[in-house]
Amino acid sequence: MTNLYRPEFEAALRVFARVSEAMLREGHEAPILVGGAAVELYSGSAITTGDFDVVTGRQQAFEQALVQQGFVRPSGPGHSFTGWIHPDLKLGFEVVSATLLDGLADRDRVRLITLQPDGTAAVLAVEDMIADRMGQFASGTAPEMLEQARVLLSLHPDLDRAYLERRIREETSNEHGIATLAP
Structure with missing residues (x-):
């Protein structure tokens, strides 16, 4: 490494x-x-x-x-x-x-x-990690997860945005999408 x-x-x-x-x-x-x-x-x-x-x-x-x-x-x-x-x-x-x-x-x-x-080593896709962080943020119990999701998105601008949008919506009961990650 x-x-x-x-x-x-x-x-x-x-x-x-x-x-x-x-x-x-x-x-x-x-x-x-x-x-x-x-x-x-x-x-x-x-x-x-x-x-x-x-x-x-x-x-x-x-x-x-x-x-x-x-x-x-x-x-x-x-x-x-x-x-x-x-x-x-x-x-x-x-x-x-x-x-x-x-x-x-x-x-x-x-x-x-x-x-x-x-x-x-097998690692969950970055899109799924961002969606997971957004789900935790949306739960109201982990507000710091929004910043983690923002950092990951900023470091991986070439990710699959359509997949990410779908996954964020699934993890947040359709409350959030990629737009929520805008600073």
Whole structure:
């Protein structure tokens, strides 16, 4: 990769690629990176995250692959994180769903990132990430997500605007569209 990403993010992304490769070798579909880690990837670490949210229909296989990479479940008082942590990484990993954005995202748009020599990581399309952020914004519980969506759009002006418009409308119950992202 490049110096575009903060070192701990790149290290975690490489681990994610190794876990993905292990799952593929076992005959499972690759897990897909979503949430804040996908935002960090698409923003070149301009927006940072504290964990890797993952979608996979094979949570047990994914978690076994994490254990093989040295991950453990946090335990003891004060631990509310339900995912997995690695002693050397500063980012946790957690399966957040078995279905990609409730089946609304187009799986054919999932982006594959090759991280030699570690493997390939599957990441939700930037259009779907923007739509997801807009859905969270529209819910009224996460006003900061509007700014994340704006940043992603500004960094990816060549994305599929027709698809993005449709996805934002789906995620926001037709309350918002691309026009909402105008500064």
